[in-house]
Amino acid sequence: MTLGTAAGVTEPFPAECVLSGARVALDPGRAVWATLVVRNGKIAAVIPGRKAPAGIAKSLRVINLKDHLILPGLINAHDHLHFGIFPRLGQGPYPSWREWAEDIYHPEEPPLLDLLKISKETRFWRGAIQNALAGVTTVCHHDAPHALLTGNALPVKVHTDCGWAHSLDDRQWARRFAQTPVNRPFILHFAEGTDAQSCRESARLERKVKLNERLVLVHAIGVSKSDWLKLRAAGVWIVWCPTSNLHILGQTLARELLLSYPSIALGSDSPLSAAGDLLDEVQAARALLDLPSDLLYRMVTSRAARLLRLSGDQGTIAEGGVADLLIVRDHSRPPCDSLITLSRRDIAAVMRSGEITVASDEFYTLRNLATELRLFPFQRHGLQWHVAAPPGVLTLQS
Ligand SMILES: [Zn+2]
CATH class of the missing domain: 3.20.20.140 (Metal-dependent hydrolases)
Structure with missing residues (x-):
């Protein structure tokens, strides 16, 4: 069975967007309320505060992440x-x-x-x-x-x-x-x-x-x-x-x-x-x-x-670093404790270089992502997900 690379299966997500209302992990033990401005796959700005500054929010696609925690995307060695x-x-x-x-x-x-x-x-x-x-x-x-x-x-x-x-x-x-x-x-x-x-x-x-x-x-x-x-x-x-x-x-x-x-x-x-x-x-x-x-x-x-020896501050969330992010439901714990107790149900979305590659069904539906992204449904861990991958790959039984 050959499905090729299915190039272009993901529509380009807005090159610039704002993630607001979440706590953002600074290190294993600390997270702060902050707005992330994501531009061309990078974190252009980390702005402290619970709400996005009004001037920024007007002109860009804003994803409301109230009650969420943003962790760095994980790196599998x-x-x-x-x-x-x-x-x-x-x-x-x-x-x-x-x-x-x-x-x-x-x-x-x-x-x-x-x-x-x-x-x-x-x-x-x-x-x-x-x-x-x-x-x-x-x-x-x-x-x-x-x-x-x-x-x-x-x-x-x-x-x-x-x-x-x-x-x-x-x-x-x-x-x-x-x-x-x-x-x-x-x-x-x-x-x-x-x-x-x-x-x-x-x-x-x-x-x-x-x-x-x-x-x-x-x-x-x-x-x-x-x-x-x-x-x-x-x-x-x-x-x-x-x-x-x-x-x-x-x-x-x-x-x-x-x-x-x-x-x-x-x-x-x-x-x-x-x-x-x-x-x-x-x-x-x-x-x-x-x-x-x-x-x-x-x-x-x-x-x-x-x-x-990765570049771009990978493994951390920092201004100028790559926008590789794991967005999870926030239970008010330190980032490291959130990770080790993370339930699959608490994973909301995964962002790779500023593009959403995985979204939970709830996250996908409530944020109306179907109008912007071509993610395809996939069942795993007893849950419904939406994934940036060709349908033919996703429907193949394992
Ligand atoms: Zn091996």
Whole structure:
């Protein structure tokens, strides 16, 4: 099945609009009443106060966000978007990802037989939609680049400006690392296992490259205590995918490590192994390890932006920054507490570079968005949504 890129499915939202009446997150612990002026995909102004200044409101499209809280759009540091429509597979725990992959990979049998017939483009779309519905505005795709990912069609921005290898089992990984520009991150699965082979990966890595802050190691479950000290001293970044780790390996990173290691961001990993989406990871991390809500907030906003070396103040809400926003119902809690307790019912809309990509049914109807946007209906989490995606992609049964 091929649906192509469906370019132009979203009508341009007013290039300039005003979001008024909401509390706006300044950092994990603080939100203030403010009006946001969004212009050409950026936050042109943050004006303190509960109401939009009268002069501004007259000339622009004003979206009344009374009783709402505006959070920065979330940043997913690790996903495999082409598996966006796949179910979770395997019965762990396994010694490492290698045994899991061998166990689940039967392309000649259902469900893979049928799923692999779906075009890669459609699978990218579904992966992107899954992220957008979780409040994600930027996702790092861990696999080969594709034209659909670097265009502007998908409801999330896909970060591909980095080097990557699947893992140290990729014989070309050191060459790929050497070819990656020195100011870009290099991402690979690392020590995804509890067996001896996984535990030796730190030594294998160090034999070929000098540890530094460009390295982004995904999972790192088999890293020893002494090797954690080396990674920390070198500023190496880690992506933590808790539900994927638990599904494949039966364990994940320790709470003390997560509290003390300064360079860890959160990723959803693929639906093949994870419980759901990035919001599920945030909430599972909280439930499993009782991590502080401000730490989890940073792991999916400012920290993830630093890991990926994103520009434009991504992961924060600031004048001059990109208008990547997650608009939720306000329960008068600090932003970080709102995020970790966020119910799907409280998600009102997601804005990517100033354009609404996801709206709840209530938000869509009450604000009369049908006259301005071409969003299409989609059921997920038992709720009705409106999403910037082609109807053919949305109606495909998963
Ligand atoms: Zn992965």
